[in-house]
Amino acid sequence: xxxxxxxxxxxLPIVFVxxxxxxxxxxxxxxxxxxxxxxxxxxxxxxRFLSLIVFSSLVxxxxxxxxxxxxxxxxxxxxxxxxxxxxxxxxAFFKYYNFFLDNFKATFSFFGHPxxxxxxxxxxxxxxxxxxxxxxxxxxxxxxxxxxxxxDLLAFLAxxxxxxxxxxxxxxxxxxxLPQFYTKRRFDYHNAVIGTRQILWGLFKKVVIADxxxxxxxxxxxxxxxxxxxxxxxxxxxxxxxxxGDFSGYSxxxxxxxxxxxxxxxxNFAYPYFSRDIAEFWRRWHISLSTWFRDYLxxxxxxxxxxxxxxxxxxxxxxxxxxxWHGANWTFIVWGGLNALYFLPLLLSKTNRRNLDxxxxxxxxxTVREFFQIAVTFLLTILAWVFFRAENLSxxxxxxxxxxxxxxxxxxxxxxxLFIFLTLLLIMEWMGRREQFxxxxxxxxxxxxxxxxxxxxxxxxxxxxxxxxxDFIYFQF
Numbered sequence: 001x002x003x004x005x006x007x008x009x010x011x012l013p014i015v016f017v018x019x020x021x022x023x024x025x026x027x028x029x030x031x032x033x034x035x036x037x038x039x040x041x042x043x044x045x046x047x048r049f050l051s052l053i054v055f056s057s058l059v060x061x062x063x064x065x066x067x068x069x070x071x072x073x074x075x076x077x078x079x080x081x082x083x084x085x086x087x088x089x090x091x092a093f094f095k096y097y098n099f100f101l102d103n104f105k106a107t108f109s110f111f112g113h114p115x116x117x118x119x120x121x122x123x124x125x126x127x128x129x130x131x132x133x134x135x136x137x138x139x140x141x142x143x144x145x146x147x148x149x150x151x152d153l154l155a156f157l158a159x160x161x162x163x164x165x166x167x168x169x170x171x172x173x174x175x176x177x178l179p180q181f182y183t184k185r186r187f188d189y190h191n192a193v194i195g196t197r198q199i200l201w202g203l204f205k206k207v208v209i210a211d212x213x214x215x216x217x218x219x220x221x222x223x224x225x226x227x228x229x230x231x232x233x234x235x236x237x238x239x240x241x242x243x244x245g246d247f248s249g250y251s252x253x254x255x256x257x258x259x260x261x262x263x264x265x266x267x268n269f270a271y272p273y274f275s276r277d278i279a280e281f282w283r284r285w286h287i288s289l290s291t292w293f294r295d296y297l298x299x300x301x302x303x304x305x306x307x308x309x310x311x312x313x314x315x316x317x318x319x320x321x322x323x324x325w326h327g328a329n330w331t332f333i334v335w336g337g338l339n340a341l342y343f344l345p346l347l348l349s350k351t352n353r354r355n356l357d358x359x360x361x362x363x364x365x366x367t368v369r370e371f372f373q374i375a376v377t378f379l380l381t382i383l384a385w386v387f388f389r390a391e392n393l394s395x396x397x398x399x400x401x402x403x404x405x406x407x408x409x410x411x412x413x414x415x416x417x418l419f420i421f422l423t424l425l426l427i428m429e430w431m432g433r434r435e436q437f438x439x440x441x442x443x444x445x446x447x448x449x450x451x452x453x454x455x456x457x458x459x460x461x462x463x464x465x466x467x468x469x470x471d472f473i474y475f476q477f
Contacts, residue, residue: 001044038161049125068149083139127167138174155181164257170268170288185262195259202252210245228409276373278342279352335387
C-alpha cells in the first residue's frame, strides 16, 4: 500500500478513528489494532511475506527472553549469533542469492572451470532490509544489556511491524520505539497538527518533486547515448532531487503519520544538500541507517580509537557495507567506495567533525565560503549518484565519461515548470533548516487566510501531479 495512493487515503482515516474512538481506553487493544493494521498494510503488496515478518518477530522475541534468563557468556553469544544468522540469512537469500551465484559463475568461468548453478526467480519482500535491521537492534541491545527484554509479545509485534515506518524506515531502535508501546497514548491536537503538516510536506516532496524528476531522469538515463554532457549532467542533478524527494518524503509521511497515533520517530533527513562537506552530508542523509552502522558495526570494529590504518579500514568497511545494503549490484558497492574516498581527506586531516552546526545558523544567507562548500559537496554527491542510478558499472562509467567528453553539446530540453517547484523546495527547506522538517513552523506568524492559502497551493500542486505516480525508490531495498 503506497502512501500516495487512494488505498492509503481510505486506510489511514479508518485506522485513526478505530484507534482514538474505539480502542482509546485500552492500551492492549490499541497495540492489537496497530498489529492488525500493520499486517493489512504490509500484506497489501503480497500476503505471502507476512509469515516472514511474523517468524522473524517471534524468533527475536524468544531470543530476547532467553537472553534475559541467562548470564552464561557462551550461551548469550550463541543466542545472539542465532539471531544474526537467521535474520541476515533471510536477507541474504532473498536479496543476494542471485547476485552471489552470478558472480561465482563468472569467477569460475574466468579461470576455465564452468560452474553450474540455478538462478532463482526470487521476489524481494518489501522492506526486508529495514525491519531486519530494526529487529536486530533489539537482540543486540538486549545482549549488551542496554535494554531489558520485553515480556509483552503484542508490544514487540507492534514494534517490528509498525506500519508507518515498516517498509522504508526510519529504522527505529528498540530503545526508542519499543517503550512507547508500553505507555498509554493520549490524543494531542498540537502534535497531530504538526504531523499532518509533515505528511503534507512529505507528499509534496514525493509527488511533486520526486515523481516529476523521475520522468526526466528515466528518459535521460535510459537513452543516455542520445544526449550531450549538459543533458546528462541535468539527469544526474534531477536524480539527486528525485531520490531525496522520494526517500525523505517517505520519511516525512511516516513520521507525520506516527505523530497522529501518539508516537515519535527519529528524524531521518536533516537537509543533507545544505551540507558543507561529505562527512556532514552523511550525518544528515538517512540518519537512521548511518547511525545504525555506526553503533552496530563501526564502533564494534574499533571505530576511530585505533591507529590511522584501522580508521581507514573501518571507514571503507562502513561505506562498502552501506552500499551493499542498498542492493545486489556492483554499482552500489562502487557508490559506497566512492563516498569512502570522498570521506578520506576529511578523516586524514581530522576535519570530519568540523561542521556540526546548522549552516548559516545566525544569518539569513550563507557566506561565500559556505556557498562554495555546499556547491562542491553537492556536485560530488550527484556524480556519485550516477552509480546509484545506473543499470550496471559500464553504464555508469559511460554516463560519467560522456558528461565530460560531450560537454559542448546543447541541452536537449529545459523543464521550466519543474525548476519552479525545485526552487520552491529549496527556498522552503532553507527557511526551515533549523526545524525537524521544512514547514514545521511555517506560517506561525502569518494571518490565517495566508497560512491556509499556502496549504491550498501545496495541495493543488500535489493533486495536479498525481497523474505521474511512481513507486518509492527504496521499496527495492
